[in-house]
Amino acid sequence: MTFQHVAIIGLGLLGGSIGLAVQEHLPDVKTSGYDADPEVRERARHRGLAATIADDPAEAVRGADLVILCVPVGAMESAAKAIAPGLDPQAVVSDVGSSKVSVSESLARALPGQTVIPAHPVAGTEQSGPDAGFANLFHQRWCIITPTEGTPRAKLTALKNFWRDLGSTVEVMDSEHHDLVLAVTSHIPHLIAYTIVGTASDLEEVTRSEVIKYSAGGFRDFTRIAASDPVMWRDVFLNNREAVLDMLDRFLTDLAMMREAIKAGDGETMFDQFSKTRAIRRRIIEHGQDDARPDFGRHDHD
Amino acid sequence: MTFQHVAIIGLGLLGGSIGLAVQEHLPDVKTSGYDADPEVRERARHRGLAATIADDPAEAVRGADLVILCVPVGAMESAAKAIAPGLDPQAVVSDVGSSKVSVSESLARALPGQTVIPAHPVAGTEQSGPDAGFANLFHQRWCIITPTEGTPRAKLTALKNFWRDLGSTVEVMDSEHHDLVLAVTSHIPHLIAYTIVGTASDLEEVTRSEVIKYSAGGFRDFTRIAASDPVMWRDVFLNNREAVLDMLDRFLTDLAMMREAIKAGDGETMFDQFSKTRAIRRRIIEHGQDDARPDFGRHDHD
16 A cells, blocks of 8 residues: 555644655655644645645545644644544554654544554754755655554555655664654753753853854854754653653763763873764764764855 | 964864965965874875975974964973974964963963963864865854963964954953853863763663664764864863863753753743743854754755
């Protein structure tokens, strides 16, 4: 089986990019969309994020064999309830949320009997909203799918193929492991970035203007991550609490060790720590997960 | 006065970029260079990082009216001693180190009677060595100069003009304040990045291969910073200990507050924190200190 009609609920960066990517890579597949915000629907129509944009969630999913919920993880359950009246009982319901255990549970609660296959395309930018999406957001990125034992095989295969058609490489894992992996590769980095940007903004001895001027020393990179959507990220931390706290505590232990090394003037410990981290950067570039050019190829380095 | 002959000691990313920038922007100024590593000197000759590359440090500075030390801050004192035999007593000695109080003290110790004017161009990439430099590294970047009360005004003006000619905007401040500002905009971001990359590399439940695959969720940005030169950064933390510990402790206090919010499921605190950080990103972009394109304009977003 292959999907014939994809409905997208939530037309921000992710939802909009899926709509554009389907129209580019799967031109025979029908697309429809909905967003709870009328202004977003207006922009979505203007940009053509889906072929039709409905003013009602149940209407948007009518006739769809794949429905993808692209809303903050805290809004998944209510979004699922809102589409229920129009949902084909045979349709697959999926999502793009950054935490999977809680989403899995809330979608099962909202849509009993429906085939729910949670997914997480590991892709994004710091921008959000209906103007942020673009068709190749998923190119060369990983999409993690977290089925359960009861997931029908044909539907799982169809969802895998769907993401491959959008340019992604698909990996299947259980939702608990997903949440642990993403805690370290995504959630903790965001938490740290939000926190240090906050710390720097609140200083008295160093003005905000100085922080901005001299941000090219490293700080500006953190501000990009800390410009991500606050609602989305609040929901991630509310919904992946245990894995995040687990990883955060390990980071804090390591940071306390580095603090001691600095305090003691222990250059050897510092040098060892700072040397071992280069290898992982090299492998990320080898695996096509980042730009090899210095400084991400920022505009000023030609 | 304007400088007629610039000698560059240390031909890595910064030293090499200065050499290339002088040749591009100040073609009438003579350039000479030296690096303690014979292989680096070989590469420097091949790339033409300076018009002449000497095999002896004292030889490299002979006749120069401006000498810029571009070595890790822990190596400044010995580099200064090594050039002393060839140094014109009227020459200005400057540097590019990321901490200024300790460099200021060690250069004064090594070169009594010489005019020393420490400087710090806030520019760089994660790459290092003689192949990493490029002529426009300093374009639209800030250069901080930290003179003392006794610094001759004409020489200070000449140094400011030199950096302006290389494309930088110059700011003057005292070295203590510099070290505090840079602790927050550069040193703490590097320490955090090195630490979280280390934490992620050492996990047992999450494989290194998973960390690499799913790094596009935020982690990959930290690996870029954590790929910076380990000797340079060890020396920064050994030489700016107090300001770094001060700023680190503030960050740790804020992180503990976020940890409590996550533990308590306090979405309001998270939302407030995550909302206020967007403004600073906007201002960094308005001030030309970062690329406005999503995700720094990485290659896959066209």
